[in-house]
Amino acid sequence: MTWQRAAVLRVLGGCQDFVSAQELHALLEAAGRGVGLTTVYRALRALAATGRVDVVRDDAGERLYRRRVADGHRHYLMCRCCGRSQPVAAEVVEEWAERVGRDAGFAAVQHTVELTGICALCVPNADEGEPPCRSGPARHGEHRTHSN
Amino acid sequence: MTWQRAAVLRVLGGCQDFVSAQELHALLEAAGRGVGLTTVYRALRALAATGRVDVVRDDAGERLYRRRVADGHRHYLMCRCCGRSQPVAAEVVEEWAERVGRDAGFAAVQHTVELTGICALCVPNADEGEPPCRSGPARHGEHRTHSN
DNA sequence: GATGGACATGGAAGTCGTTTTCAATTAGCC
DNA sequence: GGCTAATTGAAAACGACTTCCATGTCCATC
Numbered sequence: 001m002t003w004q005r006a007a008v009l010r011v012l013g014g015c016q017d018f019v020s021a022q023e024l025h026a027l028l029e030a031a032g033r034g035v036g037l038t039t040v041y042r043a044l045r046a047l048a049a050t051g052r053v054d055v056v057r058d059d060a061g062e063r064l065y066r067r068r069v070a071d072g073h074r075h076y077l078m079c080r081c082c083g084r085s086q087p088v089a090a091e092v093v094e095e096w097a098e099r100v101g102r103d104a105g106f107a108a109v110q111h112t113v114e115l116t117g118i119c120a121l122c123v124p125n126a127d128e129g130e131p132p133c134r135s136g137p138a139r140h141g142e143h144r145t146h147s148n
Numbered sequence: 149m150t151w152q153r154a155a156v157l158r159v160l161g162g163c164q165d166f167v168s169a170q171e172l173h174a175l176l177e178a179a180g181r182g183v184g185l186t187t188v189y190r191a192l193r194a195l196a197a198t199g200r201v202d203v204v205r206d207d208a209g210e211r212l213y214r215r216r217v218a219d220g221h222r223h224y225l226m227c228r229c230c231g232r233s234q235p236v237a238a239e240v241v242e243e244w245a246e247r248v249g250r251d252a253g254f255a256a257v258q259h260t261v262e263l264t265g266i267c268a269l270c271v272p273n274a275d276e277g278e279p280p281c282r283s284g285p286a287r288h289g290e291h292r293t294h295s296n
Numbered sequence: 297g298a299t300g301g302a303c304a305t306g307g308a309a310g311t312c313g314t315t316t317t318c319a320a321t322t323a324g325c326c
Numbered sequence: 327g328g329c330t331a332a333t334t335g336a337a338a339a340c341g342a343c344t345t346c347c348a349t350g351t352c353c354a355t356c
Contacts, residue, residue, distance in 0.1 A: 036335035061209040077252055092244045100236045104225055106265030113261050117254030184306035
């Protein structure tokens with residue numbers, strides 16, 4: 001565990017929401033702790049492999065990362081407008097996925113579930129059909145300010 | 149509707165499984181009907197927009213397309229080894245997604261669900277952890293031969 | 297049959313997230 | 327201190343996808 005990986009993990013922990021590798025890199029830069037983009041990617045891949053972060057893909061195919069608070073598999077509901085995300089209970093889906101796979105005779109079944117919408121705070125000023133303007137409208141409560 | 153788009157749609161209809169734009173382009177080339185890659189992408193985007201094909205992203209983030217047989221939203225169970233795919237009943241998930249979104253006060257909720265595994269025919273010779281070798285092991289029943 | 301405009305095509309070049317390469321640096325250990 | 331293995335990171339490569347733009351095609355109108 002190098003200081004670079006520690007920094008990645010710490011900044012990631014300071015984000016309530018999903019961030020991309022590039023955003024994380026910029027955040028580290030802004031925090032005065034320059035870490036190479038390559039290293040950020042490597043750290044995130046390692047963290048994802050060991051299940052310490054959850055990974056999601058946005059509409060553009062970009063990978064977004066979020067530190068996993070509790071153990072186990074999680075799914076999230078994410079706002080397409082402000083990027084705010086929250087874990088949701090998904091036992092139903094877990095069971096469904098397992099049952100469907102079993103019934104079809106499939107082994108080693110994996111599933112990815114991504115839930116997005118426009119959150120209550122964004123609905124007023126959201127022109128539906130808006131691009132996934134994650135870096136756009138100021139994030140409610142300023143999740144993005146990492147003073148540490 | 150030009151002959152290029154018709155060709156794309158026809159070859160796509162000849163594939164039981166999901167194919168990438170690049171694969172489709174190669175198939176068209178092999179069929180003697182050379183269609184520009186750009187046109188393939190455009191045609192697929194248009195077809196996806198009008199709901200005539202379903203789109204999925206593989207592990208690498210590549211988009212895979214499959215002609216939609218019946219109307220309405222569909223989900224698929226896909227073999228990570230041979231690429232074979234089959235639609236699955238997902239009313240449970242539809243309802244779950246809607247309920248979760250509503251409970252959280254989200255509007256315009258969308259969901260993507262992707263189910264993968266190792267199909268019964270692949271299990272014997274599948275070293276779990278294999279890469280998504282879609283073009284790898286000969287596909288059962290030769291789904292990929294498009295003599296038309 | 298000729299004219300002109302709207303639209304589709306497709307090769308080349310560009311974009312962008314991500315991975316690979318490889319020399320330099322650093323961590324861990326005797 | 328010295329050695330080895332792992333890590334770093336800038337630059338280059340990669341690959342899917344999009345944009346650009348010159349060319350081609352369809353089709354109504356003259």
